[in-house]
Amino acid sequence: MSYTYDYPRPALTVDCVVFGFEPASALKVLLIRRKLPPYEGEWSLPGGFVQVSESVDDAAVRELQEETGVADVFLEQLYTFGSLQRDPRERVVSVAYYALVSLQGHPLQAATDASDAQWFALSTLPSLGFDHREILECAIARLRSKIRYEPIGFELLPKKFTLSQLQRLYEQILERELDKRNFRKKLLKMDLLIDTEEKEQSVAHRAAKLYAFDTTKYIELKKTGFNFEL
Amino acid sequence: MSYTYDYPRPALTVDCVVFGFEPASALKVLLIRRKLPPYEGEWSLPGGFVQVSESVDDAAVRELQEETGVADVFLEQLYTFGSLQRDPRERVVSVAYYALVSLQGHPLQAATDASDAQWFALSTLPSLGFDHREILECAIARLRSKIRYEPIGFELLPKKFTLSQLQRLYEQILERELDKRNFRKKLLKMDLLIDTEEKEQSVAHRAAKLYAFDTTKYIELKKTGFNFEL
Numbered sequence: 088m089s090y091t092y093d094y095p096r097p098a099l100t101v102d103c104v105v106f107g108f109e110p111a112s113a114l115k116v117l118l119i120r121r122k123l124p125p126y127e128g129e130w131s132l133p134g135g136f137v138q139v140s141e142s143v144d145d146a147a148v149r150e151l152q153e154e155t156g157v158a159d160v161f162l163e164q165l166y167t168f169g170s171l172q173r174d175p176r177e178r179v180v181s182v183a184y185y186a187l188v189s190l191q192g193h194p195l196q197a198a199t200d201a202s203d204a205q206w207f208a209l210s211t212l213p214s215l216g217f218d219h220r221e222i223l224e225c226a227i228a229r230l231r232s233k234i235r236y237e238p239i240g241f242e243l244l245p246k247k248f249t250l251s252q253l254q255r256l257y258e259q260i261l262e263r264e265l266d267k268r269n270f271r272k273k274l275l276k277m278d279l280l281i282d283t284e285e286k287e288q289s290v291a292h293r294a295a296k297l298y299a300f301d302t303t304k305y306i307e308l309k310k311t312g313f314n315f316e317l
Numbered sequence: 318m319s320y321t322y323d324y325p326r327p328a329l330t331v332d333c334v335v336f337g338f339e340p341a342s343a344l345k346v347l348l349i350r351r352k353l354p355p356y357e358g359e360w361s362l363p364g365g366f367v368q369v370s371e372s373v374d375d376a377a378v379r380e381l382q383e384e385t386g387v388a389d390v391f392l393e394q395l396y397t398f399g400s401l402q403r404d405p406r407e408r409v410v411s412v413a414y415y416a417l418v419s420l421q422g423h424p425l426q427a428a429t430d431a432s433d434a435q436w437f438a439l440s441t442l443p444s445l446g447f448d449h450r451e452i453l454e455c456a457i458a459r460l461r462s463k464i465r466y467e468p469i470g471f472e473l474l475p476k477k478f479t480l481s482q483l484q485r486l487y488e489q490i491l492e493r494e495l496d497k498r499n500f501r502k503k504l505l506k507m508d509l510l511i512d513t514e515e516k517e518q519s520v521a522h523r524a525a526k527l528y529a530f531d532t533t534k535y536i537e538l539k540k541t542g543f544n545f546e547l
Contacts (some may be wrong), residue, residue: 088323095369097318099327099410139325139408143399167397167412169373178369180329180398184412235544236466314465316546 097169099176101147102219103133103162104185104226105155107193108243110252113208114259115190118225119154119201125175126216128202132223134181135200147184154203156196162188165226173218185226189243208263233245236259238279238315241300247283249295250274257317273317279305327399327408330448331377332364333392334413334456335385338473339420343438344489346453349384351432355405356446357430360454364411365430377414385424385434389415395456403448405504415456417474464490468509468545471530475512479525480504487547500534503547509535 105117118130133154137146144162152158162184169180190206197204207213215223234240240256241248254270274280279301286294305315335347347361363384367376374392382388392414397411407508427434437443445453464470470486471478484500504510509531516524535545 089321089327090323091319091321092326092328093319094366096322096326097329097367097369099321099329104363136324137327137399137410140401142401143410145398146399164396166394167373169367169376169412171372180367180373180412182399256350 091291097180098174098203099137099143100134100179100181101133101150102168102183102222103147103151104132104159104165104183104223105160106185106187106226106230107190107206108256108259109190110244110255112190113210115206116118116210116212117155117157117195118205118213119197120192120203120205121216122200122202129216130213130266131216132183132219133201133204137182143182144184147182153199154197154201156198157188157193157273160188162186165222168218168222181222183222183288185229187230187239187243200240202285205303231261235317236245236315238300238305238317247285247297247299249287249296249297254300270317277315277317279308279315327410328404329367329372329373330364330411330503331367331380332362332398332411332413332452333377334362334395334415334453334458335381335387335390336415336460337420337423337436337488338419338489340485341442342420345420345436345438346442347385347387348435348437348443350433350435351446352430352432354373354536359446360437360443361446362413362449363431363434373412374414379411382398383429384427384431386428387418387423390418390423392416393450395459396512398448399451400448411452413452414456415459417469417473418462458546463493465536465547466545468530468535477527477529478514479517479527481525482501487523500547507545507547509538 107115107117117133119133121127121129121131133151135150137143141219147162151160163186165183165185167182171178195204201303233256240253243256244252250271254265254267258265280298281301283297283299285297287297337345337347347363351357351359351361351364363381365380367373371379376391393416395413395415397410397412403406403409425434455488464487470483473486474482480501482496484497488495510528511531513527513529515527519529
């Protein structure tokens with residue numbers, strides 16, 4: 088089969104930047120090893136061509152699952168990369184998506200155009216094909232900005248967490264140390280934490296208090312024009 | 318000429334949401350009347366097909382200028398609209414852009430696919446073709462969020478402005494009245510205004526002080542992690 092148009096058309100792809108977090112380790116990103124040219128055998132973001140019968144959002148979900156096995160992830164649109172020389176084959180415009188997930192619930196399984204799928208710490212990335220390094224940097228910047236103004240971090244922690252665990256999450260994403268007193272002051276001032284009246288179990292150090300995020304209150308506060316900021 | 322591919326391809330377009338502001342009137346948006354089907358004779362956002370020889374950003378600039386005469390505008394990417402039924406002709410994915418400009422410097426001149434180009438107050442919009450109402454709502458939401466965290470409003474005021482003029486700009490974009498004392502307190506606390514030691518001339522009411530925005534200081538502050546918030 089072939090498909091004919093009156094004017095030439097750019098090809099349209101999707102690319103997915105999936106960040107993985109677990110309290111004990113560094114922030115990671117999900118990469119695949121390409122099975123086909125261009126950049127055969129090299130690492131890149133999972134992604135591929137948008138089919139005419141699917142929405143662009145659906146294409147991102149499908150490509151991520153096909154190439155890495157990762158499903159049930161909320162992919163948010165990041166930015167569309169539309170410059171001329173992105174792909175050595177031909178003119179390709181790519182709509183990029185990003186997501187932040189807990190490392191635990193997502194076993195990897197490479198298939199279709201990917202010969203391997205792995206989590207990489209941001210500090211030890213391989214070189215990436217296409218302009219995927221630029222797409223990744225754009226996603227990191229968006230994540231850093233977003234975590235300050237929306238409580239997305241809480242989804243990555245256990246239901247009951249310590250203030251230190253939360254601070255470590257912010258420090259990993261922002262890639263800098265935060266002042267403990269200042270962080271706690273801002274956090275407690277928003278009054279969005281529930282004191283569970285429980286403490287950590289079986290820890291070597293002094294057991295810290297466990298908190299939960301008050302989602303119901305946050306939703307109510309947002310309606311009144313409240314802005315989360317941390 | 319015709320162009321043939323192994324797989325079917327969505328068509329790729331750009332659409333531009335250009336907001337126009339002047340201190341004395343309501344916030345407006347730039348629309349064109351379509352010269353060709355679909356939605357012939359109806360109003361829509363300026364925009365059109367991306368050529369393979371131009372970047373997506375360049376396509377937005379070109380289409381805006383061709384259809385409305387508006388040039389020298391900083392178009393920022395808004396969102397890519399990629400659902401299946403956006404266009405009655407065929408599958409079309411559209412990359413939307415937005416800009417905020419001063420009404421004065423931009424005379425309108427419709428041409429190519431547009432038979433007319435006009436500014437419309439947001440409160441008296443005609444019905445729009447395609448999903449352009451949805452694109453416009455998305456742009457309004459982005460503008461409202463952005464003006465709180467970046468000093469984009471100052472570009473739309475005269476170099477020397479009164480605090481009341483600035484407040485009116487915010488009130489128009491946010492579509493709600495702001496508390497005068499609170500607004501001024503937040504604004505002055507950021508210490509980004511230069512007192513010009515001048516006052517309004519020839520006004521009926523008591524002449525108010527004129528201020529200027531301290532761009533140099535803002536750029537320096539940003540490097541230290543300062544966040545604008547109003």
